[in-house]
């Protein structure tokens with residue numbers, strides 16, 4: 001009689017919380033890590049894992065795996081493609097509802113998520129822009145004191161129903177006043193959750209003031225803050241010639257507030273072409289209209305001309321576009337070196353009506369690209385520190401005490417990979433954007449083998 005449901009034998013086991021880094025046998029039982037030992041273990045299934053690394057499953061604190069279709073009669077449709085890409089990347093838990101946009105009511109949405117039986121754990125924030133819409137406010141409207149009070153109540157209900165916190169998309173909803181931000185942050189503090197912010201500006205000349213705004217909200221209210229895609233908003237040089245990342249990292253450190261941030265490992269942004277991001281024109285950006293690559297809809301894969309840009313900008317249907325060369329690589333590296341910065345992919349992969357996968361490759365490539373480029377090739381930090389940024393740091397921010405860790409009693413959400421060959425294959429373009437990485441041997445969710453690399457083909461005996 002085997003003692004365990006699944007045994008991973010002889011892997012190099014990394015736990016970023018205790019610093020454990022040893023070759024061990026790991027036994028999983030009833031969804032939990034039940035044994036970590038040098039002794040042999042008997043399992044119903046045994047995976048031989050010599051020369052592979054076993055780490056906690058990755059936790060992606062910034063995704064957009066949310067229903068995006070018209071909400072009809074309280075029904076939600078979940079796209080599923082983002083979580084499918086995440087699973088093959090070693091990610092076992094994702095957080096949606098970022099950048100101000102989410103589903104409401106949260107309770108119904110979480111019930112739908114549970115019924116969908118997605119392959120990984122899916123959590124959500126409640127989005128401020130979504131709450132604003134419920135009150136009839138458009139992105140440039142400023143809420144009255146009574147509307148702010150109503151929004152605070154809606155936010156509290158959303159968190160009571162299971163939202164992990166509140167997200168803001170201040171750049172997408174420029175009418176959001178600081179008073180509104182403070183009121184929702186008070187609700188966050190009262191529920192002991194966190195607020196995630198896509199900040200108000202993303203140009204080098206306004207980087208410091210945009211970070212100062214969110215630090216002030218965290219300091220005044222005492223709410224914990226997750227800065228979303230930090231290097232995508234904060235990059236380049238300030239007017240005094242100093243790096244915006246360096247200046248704002250110092251402000252964050254000196255604030256005394258509970259602040260963490262996420263960064264995706266790409267220099268290319270993606271956003272909706274109709275969003276307020278482009279309202280002020282292109283003068284302050286590193287890219288031009290013709291650098292925009294279309295990521296969704298029938299024109300996916302093509303670059304904008306001025307005519308196509310104008311047409312999509314005024315279309316009733318939103319189109320996702322990639323903005324190439326938007327963030328200098330040195331700023332992405334500088335941000336990753338900061339101990340409070342984790343990986344967040346900003347993933348949003350869709351399956352088009354034409355049956356093709358469309359989106360930014362970060363949905364399928366982020367963790368593997370991070371481990372290949374920043375850990376193995378550039379050596380910015382140790383493998384253990386890389387794993388901490390992929391698992392423990394986001395688990396701590398989300399208050400998940402049994403995830404992001406590889407210890408007896410913790411949830412058996414695990415990633416088994418080859419540190420020498422792990423790498424991203426996803427690239428810009430239709431379908432290739434969703435290519436799974438190399439080097440990920442198996443992904444375990446809740447103690448079950450949720451994804452496994454196909455074994456190499458053995459040639460038939462002559």
Ligand SMILES: [Zn+2]
Nearest residue numbers: 099198228229
């Ligand atoms: Zn965002």
